[in-house]
Amino acid sequence: MIKRTLFFGNPAYLSTRNEQLVVTFPSGQKEEATIPIEDLGYVVLEDPQITITNGLLMKLVQNKTAVITCNKQHLPCALLQPLVGHTEQTERIRHQLNASVPLKKNLWQQTVQAKIENQAAHLKDRNKDDLKLKRWATQVKSGDAANHEAYAAAHYFQNIYSVLVPHFSRNQSRSLTEGIAPNNLLNYGYAILRAVVARALISSGMLPSVGIFHRNKYNAFCLADDIMEPYRIYVDALVYEILETGANVEELTTTLKSQLLQIPALDVFIDGKWSPLMNAVSRTTSSLYDCFEGSNRKILYPQYMANSP
CATH class of the missing domain: 1.20.120.920 (CRISPR-associated endonuclease Cas1, C-terminal domain)
Incomplete structure (x- = not known):
């Protein structure tokens, strides 16, 4: 199965509900969106005004989803890694x-x-x-x-x-x-x-x-x-x-x-x-x-x- 890549380049509030990634936009600019966490392989966070909950981070890591953050030059600079990636x-x-x-x-x-x-x-x-x-x-x-x-x-x-x-x-x-x-x-x-x-x-x-x-x-x-x-x-x-x-x-x-x-x-x-x-x-x-x-x-x-x- 090919995992999806999500890119967030604008302010957003990212949370989780019912095993879904929930995207809420400030001031109701767009309708709330949901994406199944199990479908995600990579989440790229670029805008400095993105807020993400710890509950979502936990579920993303458990799903082995790579969470990538970007620097001021918009280049990926950090990768969230799980402490345990394999049973052995x-x-x-x-x-x-x-x-x-x-x-x-x-x-x-x-x-x-x-x-x-x-x-x-x-x-x-x-x-x-x-x-x-x-x-x-x-x-x-x-x-x-x-x-x-x-x-x-x-x-x-x-x-x-x-x-x-x-x-x-x-x-x-x-x-x-x-x-x-x-x-x-x-x-x-x-x-x-x-x-x-x-x-x-x-x-x-x-x-x-x-x-x-x-x-x-x-x-x-x-x-x-x-x-x-x-x-x-x-x-x-x-x-x-x-x-x-x-x-x-x-x-x-x-x-x-x-x-x-x-x-x-x-x-x-x-x-x-x-x-x-x-x-x-x-x-x-x-x-x-x-x-x-x-x-x-x-x-x-x-x-x-x-x-x-």
Whole structure:
């Protein structure tokens, strides 16, 4: 089942009644609305004048709904996580923490290879040269000691938006600000994707903060940042499609946000079949735990393909 994503960009009072999320608008501007909590996967809170009851927060967390809050730049900045995300959480975290260095290096090698292969496929889909990336994907070693991930990313971003946005560079956006377009769209999309991956990791009983490669002590989502790498391509592709329409992307409007909030429901190709991205991420995190537990040695990642069924 595909879970719904709700976005609140205006003042509202959010409460719960009869297992429903109840939305009440100030001064009776609109009629009261209700949505079944069991249908919700993500709730994005942007307006600072939104009020939400503790009873609703409790029910959302119990439903494993990701509650995302935004900062003054309208970018997602926080994710409400349940303390218990899986019935075997203690056992699963123990396996995660006990993962050997060689295993983590191997898992990062698989992750980087999958990311570069997807970047190459996206370049080819946009009629751009993919040979260099395809070659680099085959050269990634354990732990990516040669840093092919960084070289591939630099090459990829130098080329993917070159026709639509001349002189585009991801170096123009190195903070939580919106950045130079379309960095604002990419930043917003990656933040949504990060929340999707963090939610799936928690549901699989793992700690999003303990990564296989990322290990910044100030980062509470190191593992999410690891696992989302091969999925970034779907944000890139969606942004490309937005740019192709000729839309003004200098400002991150509500319309643009609504398009980017479709990310959890995007069709991706994984393990020989099409699946909503949020379901595919859950399969990836489940396979990651199997690697930590020792019953498998391969993470299940999607393959980028342009056309869904």
